[in-house]
Amino acid sequence: MSPVENKSKQTGDIFILKDFKMRKASYSVTRIQRHGYVFILPTLIFFSVFLIYPIISAMKLSFFEWNLLGPKIFVGLKNYKKLIADTRVLNSYWRTLHFTVVSVIAINILAFTFAIMFSSTLVAFKNIWQSFIFLPVILSMVAVGVVWEYMYQTTGLITIIGRKLFGVTIRWLTDTHVAPYAMIIVYVWKTTGYYMVIYIAGLLDIPQSLYEAAKIDGAGFWGQLFYITIPSLVNTISLAVISCMIFTFGQFPIQYVITKGGPSRSTEILALLIFKQAFEFNKYGYGAVISVLFFLTLFFFAVIQLKIFNSSSRQG
């Protein structure tokens, strides 16, 4: 609108009529644009009430002691002081980070490898193979937990196979060093297919001409992988890794169904701990503090994500 105004001022009164028309037209255009508010209003209200307000209220609640029935007592930083000294929370925090980091690395490496395998022209019936790997993704997490627990039992399938093949008896669910990995295996098995699909979609977006040019230059499989495929997929990879981290960090059902956090809290991840503190021990304020810790960690991940995106887009 403003350039038109300036122009009319410069050129004198002849343009007044035209200017008026333009102004009227642009006015009705902004009025149409305001309908956008109506379209986003319901979503805005519901997101504010049920997602954004709870985060703020968690931060507020973390300064109180409350069992939901009695009075709310302001305790200042007491919950936070308790949090820092609480070995149970620290244990849970490290267990969650361990679970997240190992799972995310394993999932993404496997998913990426599978996607590369399926991009090979040597493989026929790709859809069938892919749907096999994808199958666990659509199964119910609780159901998956039920069957894997039986396979991990002392006379369960996996334990017996381990004994027959390698001659060692692994106590999957009772050894505190092994149980966290038992959870990771289930989770990786359940989720890899999902990220494989993301990587396959990413691979399809790389122009074929790049590979043809590379072949002419004599690049082999590894050369193409490191000089074309991975650089072209930087965005896809970082997006997949970060969203995988956020999902994995909030993981709950596998541990709840299979171990309930045992043996001796070796699989007690944060979501499970919050659940127990608040809904089994009625310590809502303390549950909220752990939630805040949880939220800040995810926030940190998100900041890293933004950093990666900015730097990769600057390069590109």
Add this chain to the structure above:
Amino acid sequence: MKYIGNPKKVKNIESGLLYTVLIIISFVFIFPFLWMIFSSLKLNKDVLALPIHFFPRVWNWKSYYNVFFKFPDFNFPRYILNSFIVTFFAVLLCLFFSATSGYGFAKYKFRGNNVLFTIILSTIMISFSVIIVPLFILIRKLGMQNSYAGLIIPESLTAFGVFMMRQFFYSIPDDVIESARIDGANEYLIFSFISLPMAKTALLALLIFHAQWVWNLLIWPLIVISTPEMRTLPQGIALFKGGYNTPYPEQLAVSVIACLPLLILYMFLSKYFVQGIAMTGLKG
């Protein structure tokens, strides 16, 4: 080194190797599900018995009947109904929120568009487990604990959906909308009868994507639901498993049943399943 053998032979060896690897991997990925099915058909004493048999020695179909009618504390037909009700309405609401706001953000240039969208998008990093405590307190204040509304509303909100629909509506050319405006159609008619039908693919992808999440969600029902008849299916299974002396085949039978609706959905709409994941995870 490169051309020691016949190139064709090298290719054969390569593809032979590739197929061997593929068969092993596929086996690993589908086996636990097959094991779930076959174990659910074994007798209780055979599930963890040695030596291990893949196929049941006695085919015990009764576990599928028993799990529905022989456990007075667990009303599984009701849990399945509850899960269907919650999934249906949560997905419907999710589609409504995502389509309307996605359209608003993509097609209207109002003040604050970018800021508001960024705020909504940033809720992606709020993992559901983070807000369960304050959300429960809120739901309780609103008198929605132990109700369908208490399950449905929080489970219908996903920033992924908003993001996905916004990306999709960006790809619709403005000319179509503009020409409808010139013909005198109002904004809501244009949305309902022109833009929305074009978004069928994206909506279907979102539907499947979100249905999968709601159908399988465990943590929220465990918190909100306090009476047995309101339980959802995953919650019912988790509690059933934790109960004393619950027979193994029955636990596995109900687990198989819990997987069926999504498997059937997947068989018919696998194209959209894959598209949904690719859309939400990729196009940044």
